[in-house]
Amino acid sequence: MEKIGRDLLEMQRVPLADAHVAAIRQAGTEVCYPAGTVLVRPGDPARHFVYVEEGEIEVMNVFTGERLIAATLGPTQFMGEISFLAGGSWSMAFRAARDTRVVEVPRRAMLDLMAQVPEMSDIVITVLAARRRKQLETGHSALVLIGEESHRDIRRIAEFAGRNRLPCASHPLGSSEAHAVAVSCSVDPHRPAVIFGRDTVIADPTPEKVARLIGLNQDLVDDEAVDVLIVGGGPAGVSAGVYAGAEGLKALVVEDIAIGGQAGTSSRIENYMGFPTGISGADLVWRGEVQAMKFGTRFAMPLRVDALARLADGTFCATFGNGQRVRARAVVIATGVQYRRLPIDRLAGFEGAGIYYSATENEARFCHDTEAIVIGGGNSAGQAAMFLSRVAARVRLVVRGDSLAASMSSYLSSRLEADPVITIQYGARVTAVHGDQRLEAVTIHCNGSAETVDTCAVFVMVGAVPNTGWLAGLVKLDEHGFVLTGGAAGAASPYASSCPGVFAVGDVRAGSVKRVASSVGEGSVVISRVWEHLHRPGQSGDRHAGASRAAASAT
Numbered sequence: 041m042e043k044i045g046r047d048l049l050e051m052q053r054v055p056l057a058d059a060h061v062a063a064i065r066q067a068g069t070e071v072c073y074p075a076g077t078v079l080v081r082p083g084d085p086a087r088h089f090v091y092v093e094e095g096e097i098e099v100m101n102v103f104t105g106e107r108l109i110a111a112t113l114g115p116t117q118f119m120g121e122i123s124f125l126a127g128g129s130w131s132m133a134f135r136a137a138r139d140t141r142v143v144e145v146p147r148r149a150m151l152d153l154m155a156q157v158p159e160m161s162d163i164v165i166t167v168l169a170a171r172r173r174k175q176l177e178t179g180h181s182a183l184v185l186i187g188e189e190s191h192r193d194i195r196r197i198a199e200f201a202g203r204n205r206l207p208c209a210s211h212p213l214g215s216s217e218a219h220a221v222a223v224s225c226s227v228d229p230h231r232p233a234v235i236f237g238r239d240t241v242i243a244d245p246t247p248e249k250v251a252r253l254i255g256l257n258q259d260l261v262d263d264e265a266v267d268v269l270i271v272g273g274g275p276a277g278v279s280a281g282v283y284a285g286a287e288g289l290k291a292l293v294v295e296d297i298a299i300g301g302q303a304g305t306s307s308r309i310e311n312y313m314g315f316p317t318g319i320s321g322a323d324l325v326w327r328g329e330v331q332a333m334k335f336g337t338r339f340a341m342p343l344r345v346d347a348l349a350r351l352a353d354g355t356f357c358a359t360f361g362n363g364q365r366v367r368a369r370a371v372v373i374a375t376g377v378q379y380r381r382l383p384i385d386r387l388a389g390f391e392g393a394g395i396y397y398s399a400t401e402n403e404a405r406f407c408h409d410t411e412a413i414v415i416g417g418g419n420s421a422g423q424a425a426m427f428l429s430r431v432a433a434r435v436r437l438v439v440r441g442d443s444l445a446a447s448m449s450s451y452l453s454s455r456l457e458a459d460p461v462i463t464i465q466y467g468a469r470v471t472a473v474h475g476d477q478r479l480e481a482v483t484i485h486c487n488g489s490a491e492t493v494d495t496c497a498v499f500v501m502v503g504a505v506p507n508t509g510w511l512a513g514l515v516k517l518d519e520h521g522f523v524l525t526g527g528a529a530g531a532a533s534p535y536a537s538s539c540p541g542v543f544a545v546g547d548v549r550a551g552s553v554k555r556v557a558s559s560v561g562e563g564s565v566v567i568s569r570v571w572e573h574l575h576r577p578g579q580s581g582d583r584h585a586g587a588s589r590a591a592a593s594a595t
Contacts, residue, residue, distance in 0.1 A: 041308060042319040044176075044205060044326050045169030055116050056091075060160040064091050067153055068145035073136040079119070080130045082182030082237035083253055087127075089150040089164075090119035095140025100133040102182050102238045103224040109180065112137055122168040125151070125333040128255025131181050131207060133237075154334070165334060169327075175207035183208040183254065186218045187232030193245055194232050195392050200247040200342075202402035203298035203305075205326045206254060247342050248362075256341055260364050266292045268570050269358055269368035271345050272507075274301020275321075275556045276546025277374030278328040279563025285335025287567055289574075292366065293337060294358075296344035300325040301376045302504070302547070303556050305398030306420055307427035311449065312556055321556065322400065328560075345510055350539060370570045373511065373523055373537070373544040374563065377504035377554075382415070386473055394479020396499050399424030407432040407497045413482060415470055416501035417444055422452040424499050429461040436493070437464045438484060440502075470498065506548045515539045522550035535566045541573055 056064075068091070073079060079090070082102060090097075092113050101108040113119055119134055119142075127147060145153070154161035175181060183201065188194045188210045201208045211218035213230065222229035227241055234245035236253045251257035268284050270277045273295030284291035298304055299322075306321035315324070329339060344361040348371065351357055356368045379397050381387065387395060396403045399414070404427065412432040414425045417439040425437045437456065443466070444453040456462050468486035473479060481494045506521045515537040516524045523544035526534040528551070535543045545562035547554050552562065 041317050042315050042323065044323045045171075045173035046166055047170060047173075056118075056160060056163055060157060060163075061091070061116075063153055063157060063160070064089070064145055064150075065143055067149045068143040071142055071144050073140045073142070075136055075138045075140075077136045077140075079134045079136065081133045082130055083240065084130050085127070085255065086121060086124040086130055087147050088144040089124065089147065091143045091145070092117050092119065093141045093143060095142075096137040097134055097140060097142075098137040099180070100135045102133045103184075103221050107137075108132070118164070118167075120164070120168055120171075122172045122330065123255055124168065125165070125330065126255070126339060129253065131175070131183065131254060133182065151336070161334065165330060169330060172205065172207070176205060179207060179209040181207035181209060182237040183250070184221050184235045185210040185233075186222060186229075186235070187213040189213070191232035192392050194234060196247060197234055197245050197250055199392070199398075199402055200250065200298065202400055203300060203322055203398070204256070204341075205299075205322065206250075206256075251342055256339070257343065260292075260340065260366060263357075263365050263367055265367040265369075266290045267368070267574060268292075268370045268372060268567075269294070269356070269366060270372045270374060271348075271358070272301060272374035272376055272546070272548070273299040273325070273329075273339065273341065274374060274376045274546060274559065275303050275325055275328070276376070276559035276563040277301070277372070278325050278332060279560040280372050280374060280545060280567055281332035281337040281339070281563075282328055282335065283564045283567040284570070285332050285337035287571060289567070289570070291332075291337045292368075293332070293339045294343040294345065294360070295339070295341040296361075297342060298322075299329050299339065299341065302378065302420070303559070305400065306423050306556075307399050307401075307404075308423055309556060310451070320400070324556070347510060348514055348542075350514065350541070354541060356541065369541070370573055371542045372563075372566055372570065373508075373515075373542065373548055374546050374559075375507035376547045376559075377506050379416075379501055380503040380505055382470065382500060382502065384470065384473060390473055390475065390479045393477065394475065394496050394498060395473070396497065397501070399427055399499050399501075403497065403499070404428060404431050409433050410497065411436060411493065411495050412497045412499065413438060413470070413484075413493065413495050414499045414501065416499075417441055417447045418501065419448055419452060421499075421501040422448050422456055424501060425456055425462050426452070426459065428497075428499070429459055432461070432497075435459075435462045437462060438468045438470060439464060439466050440469055442466045473498070504547070504554075508548060515542055515544075518550045520550075523548055524550050533569045535562060535569055536573075543569060 097113040099108045219229040234242040267289040268291050270280050270293040281293045303321035308318045310318040347359045349357050358366050411434040412428045413436045415438045425435050429435045470482050471485050472483035474481040508521045529538040545566045546559035
């Protein structure tokens with residue numbers, strides 16, 4: 041299956057060309073660091089690209105002060121993380137292992153240089169992506185979770201990090217690793233904790249606090265103006281971000297949970313063109329996020345839009361849950377849908393403690409040698425069952441109907457039926473959940489009889505409802521809450537809503553095909569409509585009239 045980046049050892053053998061190095065030297069400043077100097081620490085802003093001329097740079101274990109990784113950076117290599125593209129923060133500490141001379145290029149100047157020299161950009165971005173892949177595989181990061189297995193808030197942090205491809209290490213309470221980290225930070229080794237670097241222990245941890253430390257939740261200037269605000273970071277929203285950036289528009293993508301949206305919960309997508317061995321939804325959209333950042337599109341999360349208002353001059357003001365506001369000349373709604381919560385007593389109390397709405401490696405850890413239950417009959421449920429069958433002793437797919445033919449791709453249903461680990465239970469529904477602090481069992485009704493099944497993991501993937509409550513009164517919605525567009529909304533464009541300047545793409549749009557490929561396509565095409573709206577005669581703030589239209593017209 042495809043991964044988020046290429047193998048790091050392979051990429052370390054791909055040097056920058058002499059012309060690339062000459063351009064870096066011209067744009068940057070030579071700096072010398074004596075042996076032992078810490079160049080950056082976790083949480084420091086990623087403000088510079090660092091090319092090594094002489095010497096050696098190592099990754100430092102912030103908790104012990106020792107070298108963390110055997111490999112080091114030497115001449116012709118460069119220091120950087122993928123967060124550099126977005127202006128985020130460093131997740132690891134780097135130190136000069138001996139006297140070292142580097143060339144430092146300010147982030148903005150380096151991004152401009154990468155835009156001018158695509159061959160250099162390809163090498164840099166591929167290396168940075170490979171490094172992130174290696175971090176995820178090894179858990180090398182200054183973000184450390186202790187006691188995830190016993191504390192719901194810390195499980196939320198683990199889920200947030202996993203879905204957003206943020207490297208972190210997780211240690212069980214009482215383990216030697218947890219004890220060593222806790223003691224180095226002067227915290228109680230017997231209590232759950234979220235730690236970022238040696239000096240930051242996060243009290244009452246939330247995804248918002250972690251995002252701020254790691255540079256995801258960027259500080260926005262109040263009433264900051266953008267050309268297009270894209271609400272939602274699923275396939276449609278990220279695709280729109282790629283094309284908006286390539287078009288030269290100042291674009292901001294905001295997401296309230298995780299980049300990837302509902303597609304990010306899919307452990308394996310096999311029918312997306314170009315990935316014959318399959319790719320997870322999170323990895324697919326992460327690649328798109330990196331691509332969008334390369335073109336200058338900004339991402340901010342977790343950030344929820346609470347209200348959207350159209351102003352007298354035809355522009356829009358979005359108010360976020362934290363009270364911040366952003367002005368936009370156009371808005372693309374790509375908030376997608378979310379799985380329905382079943383009307384079962386105590387179900388909400390077990391969410392994150394046995395009840396899950398995604399099936400990724402993060403959740404699969406809790407399914408070893410147990411029976412996992414997946415509720416639903418669509419492709420997402422089928423993909424989850426196939427993925428979980430690799431780790432669980434048994435997987436039971438609970439389907440309310442009597443067939444999968446109408447709701448699931450044929451190739452997937454055939455695999456489910458052929459897998460000896462998977463049992464499909466038709467005409468069934470979960471009616472009760474049992475347990476104390478964590479889920480321990482569920483009751484399943486099937487054909488008039490009831491059965492109690494021991495399980496610690498239930499994956500709910502039934503139906504979907506649109507995320508449009510914040511749009512009430514601004515655009516027309518259908519009876520199910522999906523955004524009406526095109527002729528149904530009295531608009532000429534198939535993606536335009538009833539409010540001029542507001543567009544909708546992907547699963548949130550009424551009548552859309554609920555597939556990743558169609559969402560990506562709509563996200564790309566809608567930018568041409570946004571461009572036309574922004575450049576109508578008399579439209580305020582026409583700053584990009586000379587921009588190329590090649591990107592928006594490429595579908």
